[in-house]
Amino acid sequence: MSVPFIDLQRQYLEVKTEVDNAIKEVLAGGWYIGGAVVAEFEQKFAEYIGVKQCISCGNCTDGLELLLRAYGIGPGDEVIVPAFTWITDAEVVSLVGAKVVFADILSDEYTIDPVSIESQITEKTKAIIVVHLYGRPCRMEAIMALADRYNLKVIEDCAQAAGAKYNHKRVGAIGHAAAFSFYPTKNLGAYGDGGAVTTNDEALATKLRLMANHGQKERDNHIIEGKNSRLDPIQAAALLIKLKYLDQWNNRRKVIAAQYTSQFSEMDGIICPQPSDDHIYHIYGIRVENREALKAHLSHYKIQTAIHYPKALPELAAYSHLKLSIDQYPVSGNLASQELSLPVFPELTNDEVAEVIRGVGLFFDK
Template identity: 50%
Template sequence: MNNSQKVPFVDLYAQYLSIKGEIDHAIERTIKESSYIGGKPVVGFEQEFAQYCKLPYVISCGNGTDSIEILLKASGIGAGDEVIVPAITWISSAEAVTAIGAKPVFVDIEADYFTINPALIEAAITPRTKAIIPVHLYGHPADMPAIMEIARKHNLFVLEDCAQSHGAAINGQLAGTFGHAASFSFYPGKNLGAYGDAGAMATADQALAEKARMIANHGQQGKHNHLMEGRNSRLDGLQAAILSAKLPHLDKWTEMRINNASRYDAVLQSIGKVQSPKVKEGYKHVFHLYVLKVNERENLQKKLAASGIDTAIHYPTALPFLACYSHYGHVPNDFPVAHANQQNILSIPMYAELTNEQISYIAGVIGEN
């Protein structure tokens, strides 16, 4: 095997080069107009992303974590309340709950799809439960029809965490449009990424949208009219302009990711040493990450690194077992699927610009004895 190749985990520079003229023009125009905070770039992106999401209201903010916290606060959730969160996700989904004084209640995931297991949600509901945060992890949507049925039965607020699922769908309906609101991150490595931190909230609820916008902008309804104490969480003009330049390419990039996943599936199936990601029938997986299940993960990761192939683990510790949540006293049997995944998941390179040659090279290294 030729060990001279270098395959990065994600290649943001390759993406930039593919639309360099559009990005450079967007940045130059923003600087020329001095539209650094608010203004046309931000308003324009909010309108464009609302059209993309097929929702009437998009409120931009500083980052994806803020978007979860602000939406929870805007919905009236606070001290003493409980919010159901999947046992495996990035910590933002849970720490935003704690930040508003509520308690995250963890629920195990589906073994094949990495998303929250709807069959386990009702057992976690108590009189204090006010919301569910389904996370469309790695780009595969959670089972929103089942989750919404439970939410309606128990009168729960549903906030879809779409940080990794821009453009994902279930039977043609976009992720983010099933619940009462959706949270988005535009962290640089996301399927739609800015060149710094950035986030947004989306909803069909006008009252929720108005309150979320006030919270994100110091509690103001118009300049100097502070109806409540809020915070400073704003999308800056440069990031908005960059996102507007990228958004028209998102669907094309998504199809390229899906095609790359199919190529991975085909070559890895013939090798048989790893389990490729599964996709539920009728679900559109947008492959923010391509996550394998493997035995002897450390050995494989070392072998790939020695061959110049970057990998990562998303996530090495399930949320209930992190030190910051140790006071809940959870044990492995509480979340057996999430606990098992800690040991055997491995993310390999996945991005639109990944070539057939690179995919073949990665699969070849995986298949080596």
């Protein structure tokens, strides 16, 4: 039996009739940018997250960049981001002309460490981008307390955590604003690119709507300069269907993760993700010292794995000009050298889950 790391076609086939019909309706309606379907998705997603406003956009990277610009962050300002995440979170800071400042992550949770954040705060710090990495919420209580104390904006990167809850509130409703990705592999994935910003700040939402649509209040009335970053109605129609199943799919991820954790916890040499009811396992990442050997072993048994991510951000060539040493971010450096992601998508069959457990067990002679 072979086990794919992810198979998007399976989920499509599960919702095919509904999605096909919704997309056909958009096509037949003759309205292909903005309009009622996009507005309906924004309203339903805001309700689901539990915020007043959802502003859809082209992707999560755009959403984060728009937020930094809307907060007036630019040259001379500093923004703190985790040293271990997808490059987007640092990229957007540079894109607006501000300085990226890295904070290390927590050794068991892999999300940004509030103590490390505080050690990096200076008079120039304007915001913190916190990432609910792998689908596990950050320690938002401590982070919001820091933000209050130092008067900082907290932007949640929810790209990997659509539907996750922290203290009974969904992520995306806790910081000052948040950005989501609907990239196809995400827990709520479109059939192409897509993104959204969520916030309770009405004035911010109005500004973002302008900024994401060339600064137009209405046609040809450009109040400010903006950009073009839009979710199209075909994607919105598909997302409206998929949103109905998100909790069910996230629960299935949790079930698979619990099975892995209960089996692997018995094996010497594996560190499992620390169990948490809040985790929705976009990624199930184990830590092993001999990662390459385990990856090759699983590949021999036709079990696909992935690495998220092989380098911490300060180790990337893109940030060599900052002249940082990974020794300053030991937890990030360690995770980058040991993480291995196992298949955890909701459509995995029980047999496939058993096969992953068997394959890993054979490696550890169990």
